[in-house]
Amino acid sequence: MARIVMKFGGTSVADLDRIRNVAARVAREVVRGHEVAVVVSAMSGTTNQLVGWCQSLAPLHDAREYDTVVATGEQVVTGLLAIALQERGVDARSWQGWQIPIETDDAHGKARIMGIDGADLIRRMGLGQVAVVSGFQGIGPDRRITTLGRGGSDTSAVALAAALKADRCDIYTDVDGVYTTDPRIVSKARKLDKIAYEEMLELASVGAKVLQTRSVELAMNERVRVRVLSSFVEMDPNDPLDGDKAGTLVVDEDEIVEKQMVAGIAYSRDEAKITLRRIPDRPGIAAAIFGALADHNVNVDMIVQNISADGMTDLTFTVGKADLPRAQATLAEAQPQIGHAEAIADPSVAKISVVGTGMRSHAGVANTMFRALADKAINIQVISTSEIKVSVLIAADYTELAVRALHTAYCLDAA
Amino acid sequence: MARIVMKFGGTSVADLDRIRNVAARVAREVVRGHEVAVVVSAMSGTTNQLVGWCQSLAPLHDAREYDTVVATGEQVVTGLLAIALQERGVDARSWQGWQIPIETDDAHGKARIMGIDGADLIRRMGLGQVAVVSGFQGIGPDRRITTLGRGGSDTSAVALAAALKADRCDIYTDVDGVYTTDPRIVSKARKLDKIAYEEMLELASVGAKVLQTRSVELAMNERVRVRVLSSFVEMDPNDPLDGDKAGTLVVDEDEIVEKQMVAGIAYSRDEAKITLRRIPDRPGIAAAIFGALADHNVNVDMIVQNISADGMTDLTFTVGKADLPRAQATLAEAQPQIGHAEAIADPSVAKISVVGTGMRSHAGVANTMFRALADKAINIQVISTSEIKVSVLIAADYTELAVRALHTAYCLDAA
Numbered sequence: 001m002a003r004i005v006m007k008f009g010g011t012s013v014a015d016l017d018r019i020r021n022v023a024a025r026v027a028r029e030v031v032r033g034h035e036v037a038v039v040v041s042a043m044s045g046t047t048n049q050l051v052g053w054c055q056s057l058a059p060l061h062d063a064r065e066y067d068t069v070v071a072t073g074e075q076v077v078t079g080l081l082a083i084a085l086q087e088r089g090v091d092a093r094s095w096q097g098w099q100i101p102i103e104t105d106d107a108h109g110k111a112r113i114m115g116i117d118g119a120d121l122i123r124r125m126g127l128g129q130v131a132v133v134s135g136f137q138g139i140g141p142d143r144r145i146t147t148l149g150r151g152g153s154d155t156s157a158v159a160l161a162a163a164l165k166a167d168r169c170d171i172y173t174d175v176d177g178v179y180t181t182d183p184r185i186v187s188k189a190r191k192l193d194k195i196a197y198e199e200m201l202e203l204a205s206v207g208a209k210v211l212q213t214r215s216v217e218l219a220m221n222e223r224v225r226v227r228v229l230s231s232f233v234e235m236d237p238n239d240p241l242d243g244d245k246a247g248t249l250v251v252d253e254d255e256i257v258e259k260q261m262v263a264g265i266a267y268s269r270d271e272a273k274i275t276l277r278r279i280p281d282r283p284g285i286a287a288a289i290f291g292a293l294a295d296h297n298v299n300v301d302m303i304v305q306n307i308s309a310d311g312m313t314d315l316t317f318t319v320g321k322a323d324l325p326r327a328q329a330t331l332a333e334a335q336p337q338i339g340h341a342e343a344i345a346d347p348s349v350a351k352i353s354v355v356g357t358g359m360r361s362h363a364g365v366a367n368t369m370f371r372a373l374a375d376k377a378i379n380i381q382v383i384s385t386s387e388i389k390v391s392v393l394i395a396a397d398y399t400e401l402a403v404r405a406l407h408t409a410y411c412l413d414a415a
Numbered sequence: 416m417a418r419i420v421m422k423f424g425g426t427s428v429a430d431l432d433r434i435r436n437v438a439a440r441v442a443r444e445v446v447r448g449h450e451v452a453v454v455v456s457a458m459s460g461t462t463n464q465l466v467g468w469c470q471s472l473a474p475l476h477d478a479r480e481y482d483t484v485v486a487t488g489e490q491v492v493t494g495l496l497a498i499a500l501q502e503r504g505v506d507a508r509s510w511q512g513w514q515i516p517i518e519t520d521d522a523h524g525k526a527r528i529m530g531i532d533g534a535d536l537i538r539r540m541g542l543g544q545v546a547v548v549s550g551f552q553g554i555g556p557d558r559r560i561t562t563l564g565r566g567g568s569d570t571s572a573v574a575l576a577a578a579l580k581a582d583r584c585d586i587y588t589d590v591d592g593v594y595t596t597d598p599r600i601v602s603k604a605r606k607l608d609k610i611a612y613e614e615m616l617e618l619a620s621v622g623a624k625v626l627q628t629r630s631v632e633l634a635m636n637e638r639v640r641v642r643v644l645s646s647f648v649e650m651d652p653n654d655p656l657d658g659d660k661a662g663t664l665v666v667d668e669d670e671i672v673e674k675q676m677v678a679g680i681a682y683s684r685d686e687a688k689i690t691l692r693r694i695p696d697r698p699g700i701a702a703a704i705f706g707a708l709a710d711h712n713v714n715v716d717m718i719v720q721n722i723s724a725d726g727m728t729d730l731t732f733t734v735g736k737a738d739l740p741r742a743q744a745t746l747a748e749a750q751p752q753i754g755h756a757e758a759i760a761d762p763s764v765a766k767i768s769v770v771g772t773g774m775r776s777h778a779g780v781a782n783t784m785f786r787a788l789a790d791k792a793i794n795i796q797v798i799s800t801s802e803i804k805v806s807v808l809i810a811a812d813y814t815e816l817a818v819r820a821l822h823t824a825y826c827l828d829a830a
Contacts, residue, residue, distance in 0.1 A: 016471055053495055055432050058502040065501075069494035070508050072487035079484035080468055086480075087473040094483050098513070143514065266584065 002167040003035040003125065007135065007157035010044035012231035013077050022231065023084035026130060030090050035125040038321060039135040039157040040081060042073025044326045063108035067147045082132045089250050092130040096137040098145065104138035105380060110149035113138060116163035133160060156217035162222035169226045171211065176230035179410040181265040185400050188413040192263065195255040196357050199263040202389045206353040208334035226250040228251035253357050261358035261365060262410040267403055268351045270394055271318040273303060273381065274327060278341035279315055281308040285338065292334040298323045302384045302393060316382055318393060321347055348350050349381065350399040353391040354406060366390045370407035378402050417582040418450040418540065422550065422572035425459035426589050427646040428492050437646065438499035441545060445505050450540040452579060454550040454572040455496060457488025467587040478523035482562045489549035497547045502539040507545040512553040513560065519553035525564035530552060531578035549574060567639055569630035577637035584641045586626065593625050593661035594681040600815050607678065611668040611772050614678040617804045621681045621768040634665060641665040647822035668772050676773035678823040682814055683766045686716060686733040688796065689742060693756035694730060696723040700753065707749040713738045717799040717808060731797055733808060736762055765814040767807040769821060781805045787824035793817050
């Protein structure tokens with residue numbers, strides 16, 4: 001007997017048939033004797049429609065009213081899933097953020113969870129009742145409905161699992177686990193049985209879209225065992241352990257016995273490169289540049305500065321592709337303070353990252369990467385590293401070639 | 416300066432353009448210096464969709480989950496209207512039933528309002544903030560969302576007006592007031608400027624669909640001045656009193672100076688007639704019949720019993736047309752106890768009612784009705800009367816003829 005939280009995203013509850021399927025998966029865990037809480041998203045499409053209505057009425061609208069409107073999407077699904085579960089003979093009830101309550105801060109539209117009172121849910125789960133909880137929402141200090149921002153349902157599920165002291169948090173999505181890289185690019189990509197929190201976090205932050213970054217961070221801090229698995233894979237009625245084997249478990253590094261040097265390879269084409277030519281090489285100049293960008297809400301990722309020649313230097317960095325026009329306008333405005341001769345923008349770049357806790361104990365991981373790319377004549381534009389990650393910026397055209405070469409170089413190809 | 420509650424039904428908030436129109440009407444009252452609370456329904460169509468989903472998942476579903484699902488329709492509109500008002504520069508915020516709170520009993524799906532704490536709303540309205548309140552819903556003793564049942568938004572508005580001690584409750588709908596009869600049948604029907612609570616209540620209960628019966632009852636008990644008017648009539652920007660003149664005011668009888676003998680004529684084709692032939696004329700037989708029907712949830716309206724001959728009698732009554740099959744099955748089952756020779760059902764009947772407080776002081780109102788119908792050779796099948804109402808059952812084919820004849824007979828035709 002275990003206590004588990006199951007989370008289903010928008011595509012998994014997109015219509016009544018899929019909600020019935022979700023009820024079947026939940027019922028199976030109940031039959032096995034588990035205590036279950038379910039966290040649901042809105043039906044896919046609903047949230048976009050509700051957001052669109054708010055934006056049509058006023059491009060800049062009150063975030064508190066936006067939250068009131070948008071939170072209804074999850075509320076509908078909790079009620080429908082509770083009905084579907086009851087129809088299968090499973091005791092269940094719906095819970096909105098304000099009913100539990102899931103307390104958040106007052107940052108409407110992108111609130112953070114401050115605390116969850118799980119006592120009543122734990123008591124009822126102990127009596128066999130399934131708790132069906134609205135993801136993505138909570139209640140603020142102003143006693144009004146808050147939402148956590150996009151992807152927030154993963155975070156709701158992990159936070160609830162922590163509050164309920166759950167043995168596991170199962171995130172059902174439209175992929176069946178975490179892969180060594182994108183299977184659409186590398187046919188030999190392998191599904192990982194286990195991955196460490198730190199690796200998942202780095203992969204999520206560099207482009208792997210399986211889990212939302214904040215939810216992984218929270219899982220790591222609260223030591224919640226998270227499992228990623230698909231709600232679209234058929235259940236095997238003859239295999240009592242079917243559900244337990246599936247997907248990828250995100251756990252503490254110590255739980256992973258056979259460590260690979262590299263766990264996975266991620267790529268992102270969502271960044272753009274900016275090079276400032278011939279800026280004066282003097283103290284304070286970097287602060288002038290990145291201060292101005294921060295003031296205009298532009299996040300900067302990779303940064304590299306060339307060595308100085310005759311008192312002048314070049315500086316290259318990346319920003320989100322969507323922020324590029326705003327970044328360019330900011331730099332043009334700040335040119336008198338920065339003093340650069342030229343700002344060159346290049347949106348045709350890709351960031352390729354290799355991630356693995358094995359890097360801590362293995363030397364030469366970065367070198368393997370540089371050699372593999374050189375063998376394919378792929379030029380590296382920018383390099384950045386962290387303790388368990390090496391990222392390089394290359395021309396976007398080479399994305400697939402680079403990912404495939406690295407997948408082979410790190411011996412990740414499936415047999 | 417007055418404090419008013421404005422209520423808008425589903426067709427008045429059916430899309431974003433109509434929500435903007437509602438915001439314009441509310442803004443006008445604010446500009447006039449009024450304190451305003453707005454009660455809204457769900458966008459027309461939404462509630463039916465949500466109800467349909469619940470029924471698809473389980474024909475007999477948990478009413479508490481049904482309420483959770485269905486109440487979202489109003490919640491969406493409160494947020495959208497608040498945004499639309501703010502966009503016009505009007506301070507506004509949305510309120511759900513649980514936030515005010517609007518306390519109800521625990522009859523989920525058809526709850527009754529037990530009390531509304533209006534203190535915070537009154538304080539904020541005094542500061543110029545418009546309260547946008549979800550109609551049709553509240554919070555039960557179990558701290559779960561309740562709904563009031565179909566048409567409950569009118570009741571929400573009247574109850575809120577009573578709690579806020581509002582000077583008036585304006586019900587915006589798709590007709591521009593209460594008419595002496597249905598204008599689709601009688602082209603000379605006149606809009607009434609004022610009508611007494613009792614008259615409105617009788618008209619609502621005999622088929623006039625302008626206001627929900629329970630809301631009129633509540634308005635009468637709490638002495639809330641209710642105005643019925645259309646949200647589709649163009650506002651006249653040059654007439655500062657435009658809104659104040661419009662519609663029909665439902666008020667205390669004493670406020671109506673020029674009383675007509677009859678205020679209006681209503682008709683209903685929603686009933687069916689059942690005649691039981693040759694039942695034994697002995698004590699307890701009526702109880703056997705109507706007890707059996709009540710046990711099967713069949714509401715009986717008009718009843719008439721013929722005089723007895725040779726110990727046998729005939730009994731005629733009406734039931735809702737939708738209940739007719741259930742009523743027939745019940746009577747067939749109870750035949751051994753009742754002992755009737757025959758049960759004859761006739762769904763082709765119409766109930767025509769004349770309503771007016773003037774009947775209390777004028778004799779001969781019923782006689783005018785019988786004479787007018789006789790003049791058109793319309794046969795009266797059943798008669799029932801109350802203090803301020805006379806209803807007759809006739810063949811359905813004669814409905815329009817009867818209504819027009821009575822409208823003329825009671826001098827209601829417009830000049």
